């Protein structure tokens with residue numbers, strides 16, 4: 337591993353925060369392995385990175401599939417390895433109260449957010465330990481520290497990922513691996529709410545209705561990139577970031593004429 341060009345794996349890089357974070361790191365001169373399921377999106381992202389200081393290598397991968405994560409590891413290792421892993425893949429499915437919870441939604445959320453991160457972390461920990469100054473960034477959510485009505489399944493998944501991140505920080509400090517957690521609140525992306533509302537564009541739009549300036553994927557990407565670009569001895573353990581209009585999970589001000 338050369339110390340000259342930092343190298344990262346970014347999961348969930350096909351859209352939203354993962355895509356924006358991969359792009360930002362390439363702008364910062366990083367070598368980025370951009371992993372996700374939709375190869376067309378990854379190829380488009382690679383094309384967008386052509387003239388930037390860093391380099392982006394698209395890798396088709398599904399964090400819910402053991403064999404796919406192993407194949408991802410082999411691809412990354414064969415092309416020089418990484419010192420930083422950003423677990424951005426994740427998402428929400430459904431907004432029903434517990435009384436009407438769909439177990440398949442919960443399974444999907446736990447598999448994607450918690451076990452997806454776990455698969456990647458387990459696979460890459462030996463590489464990061466061997467590097468000697470590794471970094472893991474887990475993108476969780478404010479939903480990982482505050483429960484809310486209609487959020488239980490997502491809360492359960494993000495609370496789980498939050499807990500895992502805390503334990504990982506304690507366990508890996510001896511190996512000089514810093515573990516960063518970024519916990520965003522309301523972020524308006526093309527897909528997050530649309531997926532959660534099962535493709536219902538009107539319900540997805542309602543999530544952000546009247547909110548002046550929800551966070552954007554780029555806002556979160558800037559913070560993720562800032563955290564991993566800091567000198568390695570500085571660990572921003574937990575970064576909670578929200579739009580000003582969301583003072584807390586229960587206090588979302590919707591006073592704008594048009595939804596942002």
Ligand code: 8X3
Pocket residue numbers: 476477478479487520521522523
């Ligand atoms: C998304 C934040 O407020 O929708 O991770 O739970 S929220």
